[in-house]
Amino acid sequence: HEYWGDLIFQQDSLSGGQLALWNPYDRGGFPVYGDPQPGMFYPPNWPLLIWGSVGDSLPFGIASFKIVLHWIFGAIGMHLLIRRLGGSRESWEPACYAAGALFSFTSPKLRYMGSALNWSVAWLPWVLLAVWYFSEKPTARRGVLMGTTLAMVLLSGAPAALLYALILALPFGVYQMWGRIRASWKAIAAGAGTALLWVLPLMASNLQQLPESVRQARSYSFITDSVFSPGHLITFVVPRLGQGENPYVGGLVILGIGLAIANRKQRGLAWVFLGIAAFSIAISLGGHAGFLPSLASAFSPFSMFRRAHRYLYVTSVALAVLGGLGFGYVLSIEKEERKAQLAKALTWVGGALSFALGIAYLISVVMQDKIGAHKNEGFGLAFLSALVFTVLLRLILTSNPRAKRGLAWAVVALVFIDVWTANFQVSDVGMTALPHTPRDGDVAQLEGLERDWRIYDDGYLEYRPGTRLQIRDFSGYEDDPLGLSRYTRLLNAAKRDHRLFGHANVRYLLTRNGKLKPRPADATQKSPGIWELKETAPAVYFIADPVVVETPDDALKKLRSFKPGAGAVAEGAVPRGDSALSITQGRITILEPNRLVAEIETPGPGLVVIAEAYYPQWRATVDGAETPILPANVMFRGIPISSAGVHSIEMTLSPHRFWWLLPAFLLAFGLLLWAALWPSLRRRWT
Numbered sequence: 001h002e003y004w005g006d007l008i009f010q011q012d013s014l015s016g017g018q019l020a021l022w023n024p025y026d027r028g029g030f031p032v033y034g035d036p037q038p039g040m041f042y043p044p045n046w047p048l049l050i051w052g053s054v055g056d057s058l059p060f061g062i063a064s065f066k067i068v069l070h071w072i073f074g075a076i077g078m079h080l081l082i083r084r085l086g087g088s089r090e091s092w093e094p095a096c097y098a099a100g101a102l103f104s105f106t107s108p109k110l111r112y113m114g115s116a117l118n119w120s121v122a123w124l125p126w127v128l129l130a131v132w133y134f135s136e137k138p139t140a141r142r143g144v145l146m147g148t149t150l151a152m153v154l155l156s157g158a159p160a161a162l163l164y165a166l167i168l169a170l171p172f173g174v175y176q177m178w179g180r181i182r183a184s185w186k187a188i189a190a191g192a193g194t195a196l197l198w199v200l201p202l203m204a205s206n207l208q209q210l211p212e213s214v215r216q217a218r219s220y221s222f223i224t225d226s227v228f229s230p231g232h233l234i235t236f237v238v239p240r241l242g243q244g245e246n247p248y249v250g251g252l253v254i255l256g257i258g259l260a261i262a263n264r265k266q267r268g269l270a271w272v273f274l275g276i277a278a279f280s281i282a283i284s285l286g287g288h289a290g291f292l293p294s295l296a297s298a299f300s301p302f303s304m305f306r307r308a309h310r311y312l313y314v315t316s317v318a319l320a321v322l323g324g325l326g327f328g329y330v331l332s333i334e335k336e337e338r339k340a341q342l343a344k345a346l347t348w349v350g351g352a353l354s355f356a357l358g359i360a361y362l363i364s365v366v367m368q369d370k371i372g373a374h375k376n377e378g379f380g381l382a383f384l385s386a387l388v389f390t391v392l393l394r395l396i397l398t399s400n401p402r403a404k405r406g407l408a409w410a411v412v413a414l415v416f417i418d419v420w421t422a423n424f425q426v427s428d429v430g431m432t433a434l435p436h437t438p439r440d441g442d443v444a445q446l447e448g449l450e451r452d453w454r455i456y457d458d459g460y461l462e463y464r465p466g467t468r469l470q471i472r473d474f475s476g477y478e479d480d481p482l483g484l485s486r487y488t489r490l491l492n493a494a495k496r497d498h499r500l501f502g503h504a505n506v507r508y509l510l511t512r513n514g515k516l517k518p519r520p521a522d523a524t525q526k527s528p529g530i531w532e533l534k535e536t537a538p539a540v541y542f543i544a545d546p547v548v549v550e551t552p553d554d555a556l557k558k559l560r561s562f563k564p565g566a567g568a569v570a571e572g573a574v575p576r577g578d579s580a581l582s583i584t585q586g587r588i589t590i591l592e593p594n595r596l597v598a599e600i601e602t603p604g605p606g607l608v609v610i611a612e613a614y615y616p617q618w619r620a621t622v623d624g625a626e627t628p629i630l631p632a633n634v635m636f637r638g639i640p641i642s643s644a645g646v647h648s649i650e651m652t653l654s655p656h657r658f659w660w661l662l663p664a665f666l667l668a669f670g671l672l673l674w675a676a677l678w679p680s681l682r683r684r685w686t
Contacts, residue, residue: 024612074124120156198664252411339397350393453506503634610651615653
């Protein structure tokens with residue numbers, strides 16, 4: 001639902017003839033252009049925005065379509081990757097489908113079904129496919145295609161997935177290019193350069209945003225927090241045992257790992273992906289093991305991202321590849337002697353695994369009252385999976401070609417049934433209901449929402465109503481890892497002391513359950529779920545003698561000492577006026593995504609507070625003269641005023657790095673067109 005709002009805002013901005021650089025309707029205002037999640041630089045987003053522009057508003061179905069599209073796209077990528085690794089042999093076709101199912105229908109992909117991570121993760125098989133394609137014939141053109149594919153991982157919305165892609169692509173690429181890396185350095189440089197050109201405007205803007213965001217204050221727990229512990233390692237084999245993650249991959253993968261290693265021609269490749277899987281499992285344990293903390297202290301990229309259990313995304317890709325390689329090997333063996341050897345080994349290994357899981361299942365039945373029915377079912381499913389796939393793979397090795405093909409497709413169907421049966425309960429957590437917004441019309445009874453007052457929606461309207469309805473909302477995507485730290489500081493304090501919402505220009509508090517705790521003394525209930533604060537600071541007001549502090553924490557302490565609109569706190573030099581001068585109120589006359597105009601009459605020098613989020617890339621003029629913007633009232637904008645009179649204050653967003661580096665993105669787009677069209681153009685010309 002957060003991403004629906006991002007698409008709506010971009011579509012509305014483009015319809016108004018502007019780029020969606022700043023969203024003034026959400027969280028008091030926040031920068032969009034430095035955040036990968038909205039996907040402003042992501043080319044596949046553009047047709048969706050155009051499609052959504054056909055109607056009056058962008059429907060939620062567009063966001064759902066984007067999720068489903070990436071789901072299918074990722075499965076196709078895994079299918080093609082296994083086909084290429086298998087030498088494009090027809091016998092491998094069922095293995096390609098099985099790997100696609102393993103990639104798309106295992107956790108954490110199902111666990112975080114609606115997450116932006118899945119858009120980026122959908123590109124991971126394509127990155128490996130691009131690396132394989134490049135390694136077959138390292139040329140500048142193929143390097144451009146490889147670099148473009150890698151860049152899409154970041155541009156699609158999840159920066160963490162870029163690290164996941166590198167964990168997969170670097171060892172795979174080194175293996176594929178072993179002995180040829182130095183000779184191919186120019187083509188590799190072309191790929192790296194292309195990837196850099198694609199992401200330069202976004203990364204430069206993102207690095208500019210980081211010091212202002214909550215991510216800058218990341219701690220040890222931020223990096224190492226993980227719901228996946230050593231005790232959950234068994235959940236790769238037995239489903240439904242984990243509390244948060246369920247990385248179950250089924251019997252085909254467990255047996256497929258051994259089969260892939262048994263293939264002499266691809267043994268090295270199998271060990272590469274097994275090593276990747278082991279590495280990613282180790283770091284997904286986070287603080288439960290010492291590996292990730294040590295790695296984060298040595299290599300800064302590993303200290304950038306939260307929720308260590310999400311490294312299991314890397315594991316799921318590596319294990320899907322191993323399952324596909326192992327199954328494909330069984331399907332491609334032609335020598336009867338080798339078939340007999342593998343059939344015998346499968347009987348022993350698969351039989352031992354099935355026996356062990358069968359015993360575990362019987363024990364779980366006896367202890368059902370203590371361990372829970374769902375865990376009992378998990379052991380039963382694991383036993384059936386190991387037994388069924390052992391029997392089917394052995395039959396494939398011993399059957400005639402016609403029966404073998406039928407059995408192979410039966411394995412594909414059972415792979416899907418296996419992982420879906422084990423994981424569908426996890427998918428319920430990742431899925432969200434279709435939006436239902438019957439209360440949107442209630443905002444019509446609230447006065448001054450266009451520019452004078454702000455709401456704080458605590459689940460009453462839902463689905464980021466500020467962005468959807470273009471009203472100023474102090475809530476929104478509050479858990480954004482790139483959210484502005486000043487906003488988070490004031491919001492957390494206001495949730496404990498609702499009077500502070502008044503300092504944020506919040507006039508109306510909207511609550512899902514109709515209750516307001518703690519309830520400010522000046523709050524009155526307008527209707528069930530809607531409360532009005534009488535003491536609310538205006539959107540624009542002047543004060544002659546603001547309190548000057550050095551830090552946001554000091555500002556928050558001082559802000560508590562006076563009523564909303566009765567004083568101001570600034571961080572920086574402010575012209576001091578006579579404290580006897582009256583406080584005056586102004587108004588916002590123009591509020592656009594990248595521009596704001598306010599008017600106010602002041603009785604003398606002092607500070608004008610404008611209740612829109614402070615961000616260093618905003619520029620201001622007062623009556624045409626450039627004026628600095630200071631942080632005021634913890635997170636808002638303060639404009640020093642040096643004289644009495646009626647003043648026009650104009651603010652524009654000026655992200656210079658973004659505009660300077662935008663041509664690099666356009667150049668990368670041109671290189672992609674050249675790489676994609678050059679072969680056909682060359683054939684036509686010759």
